[in-house]
Amino acid sequence: MSLINLKVSPGETRTEQLNIAKLHNGTDLKIPVIISRGLEDGPCILLSAGIHGDETNGVEIVRQLIRNGYNKPQRGTIICMPVVNVFGFISQTRDFPDGRDLNRMFPGTKNGSLASRFAYNIMDEIAPYIDYCIDFHTGGAKRFNYTQIRLDIKNEETMELAKVFGAKFIIDAENRDKSFRDALTEKGKKVLLFEGGKSLNLDRIVTDVGIVGALRVLHHLNFRDYSNEIAACKYPKEKAVLVENSTWVRAKESGMYRNKIRLGEKVKKGDVLGTISDPFGTFEIELVSPHAGYVICTNHAPIVYEGDAVVHITTKIAEHF
Ligand SMILES: [Zn+2]
Incomplete structure (x- = not known):
């Protein structure tokens, strides 16, 4: 054709x-x-x-x-x-x-x-x-x-x-x-x-x-x-948010991941994004946001390896326009 x-x-x-x-x-x-x-x-x-x-x-x-x-x-x-x-x-x-x-x-x-x-x-x-x-x-x-x-x-x-x-x-x-x-x-x-x-x-x-x-x-x-x-x-x-830079927050441990934030929301530095635990009740750690920004992607995988990209957060935005 x-x-x-x-x-x-x-x-x-x-x-x-x-x-x-x-x-x-x-x-x-x-x-x-x-x-x-x-x-x-x-x-x-x-x-x-x-x-x-x-x-x-x-x-x-x-x-x-x-x-x-x-x-x-x-x-x-x-x-x-x-x-x-x-x-x-x-x-x-x-x-x-x-x-x-x-x-x-x-x-x-x-x-x-x-x-x-x-x-x-x-x-x-x-x-x-x-x-x-x-x-x-x-x-x-x-x-x-x-x-x-x-x-x-x-x-x-x-x-x-x-x-x-x-x-x-x-x-x-x-x-x-x-x-x-x-x-x-x-x-x-x-x-x-x-x-x-x-x-x-x-x-x-x-x-x-x-x-x-x-x-x-x-x-x-x-x-x-x-x-x-x-x-x-x-x-x-x-109103669009112009994202000039962003970064992935990665899992610090391997385990089961539970997300605690809403996609699209703005988080502050130190906000808890989710928790990672082993399946046996031994440990449960919080995944904390290293900076403020909008959440533009979250990983819905229930099981993550350490280093896996879990939450994508903006690091530099232009004001709404
Ligand atoms: Zn594609």
């Missing part, structure tokens, strides 16, 4: 199968790509999720956008890829069958590893046609992220879109080398990376915040008038 040859007519929505690889039994592996073109010419945005195959919240966000017809613009083109890493989605794992992280393989090469070829195909078939992208992610494993947008804040236009999105936290995060965001940014595309919730989980608040954020961006870019849909959302736009 080539999007340029696809000839989606104005006002039309089509699902194309992007032929991406061959399985070892000879089956072609295809990713559904849903392309909707408005009646008027305008920009093109990609709404992608599931680059990490177990990050189901993102998949659900893009699924609902499609299911509710929000992907049908009046102007411009909206491309939806709810499940990019179909391999991982089938096996409910983050990575590719060869153990590679697809989000560290971009822009990929034509004759490289399976994941590298896969990345190459997406850059070749999809990336050239888009102007914007919202890439939906969740925390790895049991790390539950408060809804947040990550971007390089030096990029002014993307920063403007991050404010429009309306998540509580905007995290200044330079592009990871060889990530999808990095490869698209290199090509001059404006990319927002959404993070919310944890892997292999569906969280109603996370998905609702992701959906309304996407609608605010689509509305702002004039794809369609989404005012009614945005007004109907239960989660009003929060």
Whole structure:
């Protein structure tokens, strides 16, 4: 498939199968790509999720956008890829069958590893046609992220879109080398990376915040008038906290972990974040916050090893804006 040859007519929505690889039994592996073109010419945005195959919240966000017809613009083109890493989605794992992280393989090469070829195909078939992208992610494993947008804040236009999105936290995060965001940014595309919730989980608040954020961006870019849909959302736009730096508080002992703080809340230095104990009633220690800050991620794992990242706290924030 080539999007340029696809000839989606104005006002039309089509699902194309992007032929991406061959399985070892000879089956072609295809990713559904849903392309909707408005009646008027305008920009093109990609709404992608599931680059990490177990990050189901993102998949659900893009699924609902499609299911509710929000992907049908009046102007411009909206491309939806709810499940990019179909391999991982089938096996409910983050990575590719060869153990590679697809989000560290971009822009990929034509004759490289399976994941590298896969990345190459997406850059070749999809990336050239888009102007914007919202890439939906969740925390790895049991790390539950408060809804947040990550971007390089030096990029002014993307920063403007991050404010429009309306998540509580905007995290200044330079592009990871060889990530999808990095490869698209290199090509001059404006990319927002959404993070919310944890892997292999569906969280109603996370998905609702992701959906309304996407609608605010689509509305702002004039794809369609989404005012009614945005007004109907239960989660009003929060004043964003710009996070310039953050750090993980790590487990001091191995054991069972009980969390005592609410995600998103502001803690003071010395506040008890949780407790770690052995299973035999021998010891129970408190995990104490080494500084003041907002809690942007907590680990939901009931059992932790010493050194495991348990609570992610901001260390430097700009005032609300
Ligand atoms: Zn991810």
